[in-house]
Amino acid sequence: xxxxxxxxxxxxxxxxxxxxxxxxxxxxxxxxxxxxxxxxxxxxxxxxxxxxxxxxxxxxxxxxxxxxxxxxxxxxxxxxxxxxxxxxxxxxxxxxxxxxxxxxxxxxxxxxxxxxxxxxxxxxxxxxxxxxxxxxxxxxxxxxxxxxxxxxxxxxxxxxxxxxxxxxxxxxxxxxxxxxxxxxxxxxxxxxxxxxxxxxxxxxxxxxxxxxxxxxxxxxxxxxxxxxxxxxxxxxxxxxxxxxxxxxxxxxxxxxxxxxxxxxxxxxxxxxxxxxxxxxxxxxxxxxxxxxxxxxxxxxxxxxxxxxxxxxxxxxxxxxxxxxxxxxxxxxxxxxxxxxxxxxxxxxxxxxxxxxxxxxxxxxxxxxxxxxxxxxxxxxxxxxxxxxxx
Amino acid sequence: xxxxxxxxxxxxxxxxxxxxxxxxxxxxxxxxxxxxxxxxxxxxxxxxxxxxxxxxxxxxxxxxxxxxxxxxxxxxxxxxxxxxxxxxxxxx
Numbered sequence: 202x203x204x205x206x207x208x209x210x211x212x213x214x215x216x217x218x219x220x221x222x223x224x225x226x227x228x229x230x231x232x233x234x235x236x237x238x239x240x241x242x243x244x245x246x247x248x249x250x251x252x253x254x255x256x257x258x259x260x261x262x263x264x265x266x267x268x269x270x271x272x273x274x275x276x277x278x279x280x281x282x283x284x285x286x287x288x289x290x291x292x293x294x295x296x297x298x299x300x301x302x303x304x305x306x307x308x309x310x311x312x313x314x315x316x317x318x319x320x321x322x323x324x325x326x327x328x329x330x331x332x333x334x335x336x337x338x339x340x341x342x343x344x345x346x347x348x349x350x351x352x353x354x355x356x357x358x359x360x361x362x363x364x365x366x367x368x369x370x371x372x373x374x375x376x377x378x379x380x381x382x383x384x385x386x387x388x389x390x391x392x393x394x395x396x397x398x399x400x401x402x403x404x405x406x407x408x409x410x411x412x413x414x415x416x417x418x419x420x421x422x423x424x425x426x427x428x429x430x431x432x433x434x435x436x437x438x439x440x441x442x443x444x445x446x447x448x449x450x451x452x453x454x455x456x457x458x459x460x461x462x463x464x465x466x467x468x469x470x471x472x473x474x475x476x477x478x479x480x481x482x483x484x485x486x487x488x489x490x491x492x493x494x495x496x497x498x499x500x501x502x503x504x505x506x507x508x509x510x511x512x513x514x515x516x517x518x519x520x521x522x523x524x525x526x527x528x529x530x531x532x533x534x535x536x537x538x539x540x541x542x543x544x545x546x547x548x549x550x551x552x553x554x555x556x557x558x559x560x561x562x563x564x565x566x567x568x569x570x571x572x573x574x575x576x577x578x579x580x581x582x583x584x585x586x587x588x589x590x591x
Numbered sequence: 592x593x594x595x596x597x598x599x600x601x602x603x604x605x606x607x608x609x610x611x612x613x614x615x616x617x618x619x620x621x622x623x624x625x626x627x628x629x630x631x632x633x634x635x636x637x638x639x640x641x642x643x644x645x646x647x648x649x650x651x652x653x654x655x656x657x658x659x660x661x662x663x664x665x666x667x668x669x670x671x672x673x674x675x676x677x678x679x680x681x682x683x
Contacts, residue, residue: 245680333680358678361599384677388635388646401680432675436599439609443596443673445653529603529631 205230211303215257228422229257235421238262238325240313240341242289244406245331245355245413247279252414253329254297254304258421261297262325264309265289272591276403313337315465318344327420329353329413335387336468342367342380343465346455353416354380355409357401360438362409365447366416369429377429382450387472405437485563487555490571492583495545505543510557511577515549519588521580528553535565547573547580549591593621593670600676604632613672618649619662621672636674648675 207229212219215229237258239246242265253261269277269284269292284292290308297306309321313332322328322344330341330352338356345352345368352367367379412433419425434443454462490498498505509516509523516525526534528548538544538561548554554572561567573580581588592612597605605611611628613621622643626633636647642662643649649656650673656664666672 331680335677335679338679356678356680358680359599361678363678383648383675384646386646387677387679388644434673434675436609441596443653445650445673445675446655448655448658450657 205233207233208303211257214301214303218256224422224424228424231422232257232418233259235327236260236262236325237417237421238264238322238328239331240264240328240337241331241333242277242279242293243267243273243331243333244276244357244401244403245410246293246329247277248407248410249329249331249414249417250279250293250297251300252411253417254301254306256414256418257301258304258417260305260307260325262307262309262321263290263293264311264313264321265293266310266312276401276406278407313340315340315468318465319348322350323348325350327351327353327417329355329417331355331410331413335472336474338380339387339471340465340468343455343462346376346379346381347464349376351420352379353413353420355413357405357409359400360402360405360436362405362435362437364409364412364416364428364433364435365431366420366427366429369420369427371429376456378447378449379453379455381453381455383432383447385450385452385454390473402437405435408435408437485559487558487562487572488570489574490545491574492579495573495580496584498543498545503543505545506539508538508544508546508557509577510546510548510553515591518591519577519581521547521577521585521588523547528557531557531560532564535561538567538570540567540569542569543571544569545571545573548576550576550578592668593666593672595621595625595672595674598674598676598678600678601632601635601674604635605629616665617662618651618656618664618666618672621666622649622662646677649673650675 218224218229219226235258237253239249242250242263267289269280269287269289271285273280279296280292288310290310294306294308318340328341328345328350332338342352351369354367355364369377371377416427419427430447432445432447451458454460507523509525510528510531512527513525546554546557551572551574558570558572561570578590581590592614595611595613597609597611602609611625613624615621615624622636626636637643651659651664651670
């Protein structure tokens with residue numbers, strides 16, 4: 202650490218850190234020596250990466266498999282119009298290098314999975330989790346616990362955000378609580394809103410990602426009290442904040458009283474992703490209809506009914522002529538659905554319409570329902586390109 | 592009456608209400624009052640025997656009820672009960 206020195210340019214750049222009495226040049230040296238891995242360069246990752254780069258974290262790794270899409274720009278402030286279609290890690294590296302040339306940026310244009318996670322994470326001191334799905338949340342957490350890394354966590358949904366610091370070394374030499382102490386297992390897929398029902402107010406990841414960046418800097422510098430052992434909750438709609446205590450659980454499979462897990466597992470299976478569909482196949486088959494087949498049906502002159510199970514506000518964005526019956530009201534509107542002709546049911550991408558069909562088949566005995574594959578997004582891509590894809 | 596704060600992902604079952612004023616002497620009774628008012632919410636919070644599901648965290652003030660008396664934790668008129676959902680960020 203003593204060997205680290207700063208150039209004149211760096212001293213000037215970081216001067217507002219250096220003149221904070223409890224942070225000073227020692228804090229700045231710790232940032233420069235630190236290696237932070239940011240998983241996901243989306244809504245949370247954008248402010249995280251911008252602030253960590255600006256603050257002078259010496260080595261920053263970025264994991265993301267995705268390319269920039271125009272629907273990202275509402276919140277992913279790392280990217281601009283010119284980056285649409287570009288790999289996120291490449292666009293991010295360009296932007297961050299331009300922001301601060303003193304930082305070493307390492308990119309991983311890949312999905313983090315149970316084959317590569319330990320290998321990627323082992324070289325870093327702190328991981329900041331800005332992912333958007335349960336399997337990767339548990340993967341990041343478990344890898345951090347197995348490798349003794351700090352996991353700085355934030356998560357968002359619509360107007361609501363959560364943040365915490367997991368697995369931080371405490372003064373007594375033990376590690377603080379981790380994600381599995383808070384949520385031992387994920388909710389089954391059917392009980393959480395699907396991606397198409399999600400949505401997020403664009404500023405919220407900016408707020409939570411900035412909180413995450415602040416916690417990363419506190420973890421590295423040792424200045425202040427981190428969110429270790431606490432869960433911060435923020436409701437941007439009501440502007441209510443709460444900070445709750447997180448306790449270590451004796452039944453934590455990684456580091457509880459009787460640890461049972463010593464390596465990474467299959468997180469897709471753990472989170473039930475894909476299982477629901479298997480059950481559906483054996484018990485309650487949802488018949489698919491492709492966009493192409495639906496086009497043929499329309500042209501054939503055969504009578505049919507088209508039902509749209511999305512929400513009214515989605516219908517406002519784009520619609521394809523269906524009768525709007527939101528999924529939550531499908532049961533009470535079952536009498537509006539024909540049993541005498543083919544009924545095509547669609548949503549945004551096919552998940553909610555499949556749920557609607559399962560309900561209608563199992564409870565009301567329908568046998569004439571077809572799920573439009575890929576939903577209105579596929580329709581907009583293949584049949585009506587004038588429709589907005591959202 | 593105690594106030595239960597409903598997290599965003601569950602508000603579609605409470606007609607978008609973020610708060611619920613619950614009668615009851617314990618956390619369990621307050622949750623029962625909530626799920627009686629909003630029947631569709633029930634399966635997301637409790638199992639068939641009325642026990643809280645493992646993926647739902649319930650807090651009284653800033654304490655996890657698991658370190659208090661779990662569902663039997665007594666509540667006061669001004670208690671704030673929080674239901675904490677696991678949220679992943681958009682893709683379930």
